[in-house]
Amino acid sequence: MKRYTIFVITENFIGILNRITIIFTRRGINIDALTASESRIPGIHRVTIEVTVNEDTVIQLVNQIEKIIDVIKAFYHEDEGVVYQEIALYKIPVSKLDGGLEKIIRQHNAKIIAAEPDFVVLELTGHKEQTQELLEILKGYGLLEFARSGRVAVAKRMLTIESFIK
């Protein structure tokens, strides 16, 4: 079992995400994270799926995803083949702010992106291991809420969407 990033380049068609996820659910495979957004070409969307499976399985998943009529192209990469980031937000009560927290924010390169009378929101962008490390620390600071995005990633391989839609 290994962690893979699957990229799906797809038409913006209602229900497409459903069709993609069915391929995972029918095999009982859990999606670790998923993000979807418009690509740099209007009308074409890009879905990034993180999944932990063996290579035979990821190949079959990608082939079956690509078989979906409105999917233009799907491919997979190991972690070494992609540059990726995740974003995490941490909500901390103002009452817990002290000098110790300031040090932690500096050490982790986190940012305070909002300050309200009762709480502040910290942001950290990085790999899951990094956001997880900060999460464990902030649990000691009365963490009120935590949210982490799925992976956004670009491939190291030099391929463009245009080469798939011509």
Added chain:
Amino acid sequence: MKDSMIRGADIVVRSIIAENADIIFGYPGGAIMPVYDALYDYHDQVRHVLTRHEQGAIHAAQGYARVSGKVGVCIATSGPGATNLITGLADAQIDSTPLVCITGQVAAHLLGTDAFQETDVVGISMPGTKWNIQVRRVEDIAPAIAKGFYIARSGRPGPVLIDITKNAQVDFGEWNYVPCMGFRSYKTHIPVDVSLIQQAAELINNAERPYLLFGQGVVLGKAETELKFFLDKSGIPAACTLLGSGAISQDHPNYVGKLGMHGNYAPNLLTNQCDVLIAVGMRFDDRVTGDLKRYAKQAKVIHLELDKAEVNKNVKAEVAVIGDCKESLAMLTEAIHQKKHDSWMGKFRDLEQEERAAVMQYDITPTKVGLTMGEVIHQINQYKADDAVLVTDVGQHQMIAWRYFNYKKSRTQVTSGGLGTMGFALPAALGAQLHDYSRQVICVVGDGGIQMTIQELGTIMQTKAPVKIVLLNNNFLGMVRQWQQMFFDRRYSFTELDNPDFVKIAEAYNIRAQKVTERTDLKEAIEDMLIHDGPFFLEVVVEKEDNVFPMIATGCSVEEVRLS
């Protein structure tokens, strides 16, 4: 309003006509009523057949599509009408049958409100369709239908569902039909890689015991002639899957039989003795392979397949040629040497004799009193036309009919393969017959399956479709009973049936019917049935507890195929 503006419902019907559909199977209801109103005006251009249940409509469309090679069309209303199509969609999806199904839907402003007969049909049908779409605006109807037909029939065929809200059906829109010729996310033609053909040819040319398996892909790809030429030149023994039957005539000298759980003895056993295995248009279904860990491990596998997702799914291929087998087979035929494989072929023939002595002889010419399913099919062979279509349901009768029916032409095999849908045969036979009234369509069905869709006798009555229905009645759910006998200590849990008087039922539908219980009456009854001008219902009471052999039990290897 411009003169060229017509109702959405008219656009639906005109679009179907524009796609050269000549028959629609369907059932009306509230949300599809505008389309039915439109059908009234076009009855001289497209025929509508009212079935007795939506499941009957879709299976009929499947039967029609399978024998004709055209797209089957069916129409149903929203809610229960649409959900009744689901079994047929799943069946068509797994057996690659081209269908366009149109369902009515509540008006767009009611979507998501749990309105009367509202169901999320697009959601429900998603895993069972090649493509589906909901149309909420009149201007989107024609493009959706054009795209739907294109998707259903191109590439690896499959079912498409188009859900059309009632407002779109009653609104007026421009009639300007543009057939779909393709679009960027869907590539239907994959050029065959010549270097892979060379690699495959080299393997074949150096093989001592090459063996070819062919599936329905040959039929769907219209590659029957290419397959025949390949076999003529290569001298390679060839066996078929359930749905591949008929792609070449069983009289072909290279034909060695059928694969799978209840296929023939030699084709299964020798799978584990070949050195090169050439799979054409088949997907190594578990019913074909048995235990994958012990399947053809000694062989180098060449897989000719259109659908990339089928390659290396179950069996790893040494050379996988992705593309249309009509092209790849022709290229491969060019690249191989003319050869004969007499001693290897002899192995198949020897084992065939073993099977004949151990199984077939008993099935076809039994010595005991009770009638066997095998002898019924054997008698049908004596009188049937070469291009007669065999439609079967699911169970023992299906396997026996498949084993003994003498397939001579392509598109003569209609059965529910991948899904194993009981109740498939009767409506599918109706659909197959309505494609061509002059062709013999023989529907072999069991006493369990026929009762799942027996209401379609009404449609046969109304259309006068001259379907020949052969009910093999053992008063059991025979295949389940066989498994109970073999694997569950003969605990016959809920498999015995108290059946109605089937002949009376058929006669109540004005269908000529006969019941045979004695061997002496069988031959004449089958002859009478096949020459009868009109539908005929023949019930044959067969041995209650006969079993189908050979058999590869679940979890066993192909080489563990049993003769008893």
